[in-house]
Amino acid sequence: MPRFDRDHAFRHRITVRYGETDQMGVAYHANYLLYFEDARTAFMRAEGMAYGDVERTGVGLPVRRVDLRYRAPAFFEDELDVFVWIERSRAASITFGYEIQRARRGDGAPEDHPTLATAAIELACMDLVTRRPRVFPPELSEALGLPQDRAGR
Amino acid sequence: MPRFDRDHAFRHRITVRYGETDQMGVAYHANYLLYFEDARTAFMRAEGMAYGDVERTGVGLPVRRVDLRYRAPAFFEDELDVFVWIERSRAASITFGYEIQRARRGDGAPEDHPTLATAAIELACMDLVTRRPRVFPPELSEALGLPQDRAGR
Amino acid sequence: MPRFDRDHAFRHRITVRYGETDQMGVAYHANYLLYFEDARTAFMRAEGMAYGDVERTGVGLPVRRVDLRYRAPAFFEDELDVFVWIERSRAASITFGYEIQRARRGDGAPEDHPTLATAAIELACMDLVTRRPRVFPPELSEALGLPQDRAGR
Amino acid sequence: MPRFDRDHAFRHRITVRYGETDQMGVAYHANYLLYFEDARTAFMRAEGMAYGDVERTGVGLPVRRVDLRYRAPAFFEDELDVFVWIERSRAASITFGYEIQRARRGDGAPEDHPTLATAAIELACMDLVTRRPRVFPPELSEALGLPQDRAGR
Numbered sequence: 064m065p066r067f068d069r070d071h072a073f074r075h076r077i078t079v080r081y082g083e084t085d086q087m088g089v090a091y092h093a094n095y096l097l098y099f100e101d102a103r104t105a106f107m108r109a110e111g112m113a114y115g116d117v118e119r120t121g122v123g124l125p126v127r128r129v130d131l132r133y134r135a136p137a138f139f140e141d142e143l144d145v146f147v148w149i150e151r152s153r154a155a156s157i158t159f160g161y162e163i164q165r166a167r168r169g170d171g172a173p174e175d176h177p178t179l180a181t182a183a184i185e186l187a188c189m190d191l192v193t194r195r196p197r198v199f200p201p202e203l204s205e206a207l208g209l210p211q212d213r214a215g216r
Numbered sequence: 217m218p219r220f221d222r223d224h225a226f227r228h229r230i231t232v233r234y235g236e237t238d239q240m241g242v243a244y245h246a247n248y249l250l251y252f253e254d255a256r257t258a259f260m261r262a263e264g265m266a267y268g269d270v271e272r273t274g275v276g277l278p279v280r281r282v283d284l285r286y287r288a289p290a291f292f293e294d295e296l297d298v299f300v301w302i303e304r305s306r307a308a309s310i311t312f313g314y315e316i317q318r319a320r321r322g323d324g325a326p327e328d329h330p331t332l333a334t335a336a337i338e339l340a341c342m343d344l345v346t347r348r349p350r351v352f353p354p355e356l357s358e359a360l361g362l363p364q365d366r367a368g369r
Numbered sequence: 370m371p372r373f374d375r376d377h378a379f380r381h382r383i384t385v386r387y388g389e390t391d392q393m394g395v396a397y398h399a400n401y402l403l404y405f406e407d408a409r410t411a412f413m414r415a416e417g418m419a420y421g422d423v424e425r426t427g428v429g430l431p432v433r434r435v436d437l438r439y440r441a442p443a444f445f446e447d448e449l450d451v452f453v454w455i456e457r458s459r460a461a462s463i464t465f466g467y468e469i470q471r472a473r474r475g476d477g478a479p480e481d482h483p484t485l486a487t488a489a490i491e492l493a494c495m496d497l498v499t500r501r502p503r504v505f506p507p508e509l510s511e512a513l514g515l516p517q518d519r520a521g522r
Numbered sequence: 523m524p525r526f527d528r529d530h531a532f533r534h535r536i537t538v539r540y541g542e543t544d545q546m547g548v549a550y551h552a553n554y555l556l557y558f559e560d561a562r563t564a565f566m567r568a569e570g571m572a573y574g575d576v577e578r579t580g581v582g583l584p585v586r587r588v589d590l591r592y593r594a595p596a597f598f599e600d601e602l603d604v605f606v607w608i609e610r611s612r613a614a615s616i617t618f619g620y621e622i623q624r625a626r627r628g629d630g631a632p633e634d635h636p637t638l639a640t641a642a643i644e645l646a647c648m649d650l651v652t653r654r655p656r657v658f659p660p661e662l663s664e665a666l667g668l669p670q671d672r673a674g675r
Contacts, residue, residue: 081257081267082250082550086424086543086598087497092432093406093541096399097235104234104293114234115293115322118392125442126398131435136500139545140257140268169268191393194442235399237392239445239577240650244388245585246555271545279551282590289584289653292392344546347595387563387573388556403541410540410599420540421599421628446563446574475574 065208066106069162072146073109075102076166079141089136095180096129099161102145103184112206122200124186127156131182140169143179150183152209154198158185218361219259222315225299226262228255229319232294242289248333249282252314255298256337265359275353277339280309284335293322296332303336305362308349311338371514372412375468378452379415381408382472385447395442401486402435405467408451409490418512428506430492433462437488446475449485456489458515461502464491524667525565528621531605532568534561535625538600548595554639555588558620561604562643571665581659583645586615590641599628602638609642611668613657617644 066073077098085091104114117124137143143163150160161182168174190197199209219226230251238244257267270277290296296316303313314335321327343350352362372379383404391397410420423430443449449469456466467488474480496503505515525532536557544550563573576583596602602622609619620641627633649656658668 078254078258080250080254082253082544082552084545085541086545086547087429087431088545089431091541092435093399093402096402097233100235100399101231101233105231108293113293113322115291119323123393125393125395125439127439129398129435129437131437133431133433136431138268140261140266169266170272235391235397238388239390239392239394240582240584241392242584245588246388246552246559249552249555276546278546278548278592278595280592282551282588284588284590286584286586384560384564386556386560388559403539406541407537407539411537414599419599419628421597425629444574446567446572475572476578 066148067150068148069146069160072148072160072162073102073106075105075145075147077101077143077145079137079139079143079169081139084139089138090141092133095131095133095163095182098143098145098163099147099159099182099184102147102161103159106147107206110206112203117200117203118191120200121191122197122203123189123191124157125189126184127187128185129182130184131180133180135177135179137163137165137179138169141165142167149207149209155188155196156185157188157199157209158183219301221301222299222313225301225313225315226255226259228258228298228300230254230296230298232290232292232296232322234292237292242291243294245286248284248286248316248335251296251298251316252300252312252335252337255300255314256312259300260359263359265356270353270356271344273353274344275350275356276342276344277310278342279337280340281338282335283337284333286333288330288332290316290318290332291322294318295320295322302360302362307351308341309338310341310352310362311336372454373456374454375452375466378454378466378468379408379412381411381451381453383407383449383451385443385445385449385475387445390445395444396447398439401437401439401469401488404449404451404469405453405465405488405490408453408467409465412453413513416512418509423506423509424497426506427497428503428509429495429497430463431495432490433493434491435488437486439486441483441485443469443471443485444475447471448473448475455513455515460504461494462491463494463505463515464489525607526609527607528605528619531607531619531621532561532565534564534604534606536560536602536604538596538598538602538628540598543598548597549600551592554590554592554622554641557602557604557622558606558618558641558643561606561620562618565606566665569665571662576659576662577650579659580650581656581662582648582650583616584648585643586646587644588641590639592639594636594638596622596624596638597628600624601626608666608668614647614655615644616647616658616668617642
């Protein structure tokens, strides 16, 4: 299923771990990057192209840019829905969009599922041996439904 | 259900995240402590006494001792079963036993579910305001099925 | 000393830890947020207003936005210079600019000190009890040399 | 200089980062493993045998066992002295001893340098290609001053 916008996003559920909190009593801000990545790799597995398999063919997708807004805090034992979709793709880079909503509060209080964070994260496509940029392998483009001719996007 | 040995352990399933690996290509050893904790807090929630609720009553369970053996590595996208049970309890401390088995390899290879790690982790019972040791609250002892008179253990 | 641009930045030296690498063999991207924060808190201490002291007065500075570009990878045992300065300030928020340069390669190879990452990170000023926005305490504005009347910035 | 006991330990100074705290308001317990490792790799560099160089020869030192006692908490911005020494060595494994003392409190209060944690961590010597145990390379034994004939230890 093509997932090119928020309405068709892949949903990944996580629970905030104790060790992910900080002394402000909230999920530490750097951990959101792990949540996004966890959702992104689950998404790729679900599409039949696990990121581990990508790396085993000698191709890596290092993060090149992060644009991340924190809107409301997440707390220990909160269940979060991390939504991920493909926002843009080029010949040698891809940008995923993300939104985190709280699905259930850890303290059991009623909840109207607020948006906690939104982000766009750009990954480069890289040859793991030479560490140089390269175009996406066709299997990966196909699995993610990327347009054959990405030049115009 | 009383969970006082490996045969009656609580099982918690996790998947190794990319950010949890290190440059040796395996799950970084410190992250096992997060896996154990994640299993322990899921266990407590399942027993009706979420650790977050314990802290909201002013009681904390800081880690006092870790005895941990690594037997075989875990890899990115491996699905792991973290087993946890109560190995020992005293008036103001509790020791959880742990075993991690691989349930499914991330690379899809066949698998005979090896034991990757075993551990015993002792937690103290502490008043969060005074930061001094205290006995377990009765609700917590009851939820975990701890013996009423723990003096003799 | 006022530190309002890259040329007058505060410099903080760190060394990449083994546990901060991932299986791509580089410093994991989320750890850059810890490096930036480490530099920012060292900067505040050097200016006579430690962030721990700020929190002890009931004021916190949670991260509200991250804009981060990764330009070249950092490796285990690399020594990095994290430069930090105040890019913008308003009544209830402050944006720090960052640049990471490699000072020395962990493998001892010669080096021309490339820029590995640049970032802008916006922090809100928050009352830790009510978790609501508030203006900066005057001691903090003074320590960081923020303009008295920030309304126009 | 031979470093085979606490009195001749190597000293490594670290400062607790904000992101290393948890919602109990202390340095999160898993991070002590990063502190120990940071001290161990600094020790090896100081002895002229950086761990990165060891890995570049195809040899790794994965952690096999951790025995760790937490005695008192560490707080944000505390400066800690991590002491490390070689407690035992065999043909294909080595055990480091550790002690963490607080050198300076982050809040500036007077301090009598308490011991916060002690540990013994056993590392195996492993061939990174085959992932099988192997004896220490002679250069490594020499750099660390390990006995030539370790059979009897």
